[in-house]
Amino acid sequence: MERVSITERPDWRDKATEYGFNFHTMYGEPYWCEDAYYKLTLAQVEKLEDVTAELHQMCLKVVERVIASDELMTKFRIPKHTWGFVRQSWQTQQPSLYSRLDLAWDGIGEPKLLENNADTPTSLYEAAFFQWILAGRSDQRGQSAGRQRSV
Incomplete structure (x- = not known):
């Protein structure tokens, strides 16, 4: 890089x-x-593609854990009045539109996830x-x- x-x-x-x-x-x-x-080199682009696919799957596993727990839903500050909708959306596998993963990376070591902006309205406008x-x-x-x- x-x-x-x-x-x-x-x-x-x-x-x-x-x-x-x-x-x-x-x-x-x-x-x-x-x-x-x-x-970036082609190898670096391919590395980022692989890492972001893996990170996305990891984030989905976190969602699965969070929606199964009232305690975690509260900890993540998901408004209680939306819990039913959030859980139903997950259970019926409603599609996600997009996810922007903010990474820190020097081009050599492993990329680190800083933040996952999923389905945020400004991401579409930005990107x-x-x-x-x-x-x-x-x-x-x-x-x-x-x-x-x-x-």
Whole structure:
């Protein structure tokens, strides 16, 4: 994995606001890194694919454990009035739309799961729309931020 420095877009906050991405800055800090991207080898991409598939299955096992326990449902702060719906959804195997796994990884050791954002409304907007806008703007500047692949 190689960290590649690029020039920060001077108007990225304005563009984010223009497209309704109003949480581009949190606690006075940018929500994402604007001055670099990571270039991965094919082997690293395949490693991440394998690890994320395994982590997803592990998360599903946690869900199964949590919904079987009132104590864990309470501990995870799942509102009591939703328990029946949550359990029924699990038992009838309602499909999940997506899950974004936030990882920490140096490209060498094992990736570590920081957070699983499953079916959160902002994830679709981030990944399916706004990152696409940013990638297109990078291409226009001659920087293929995040799109290059080393094999």
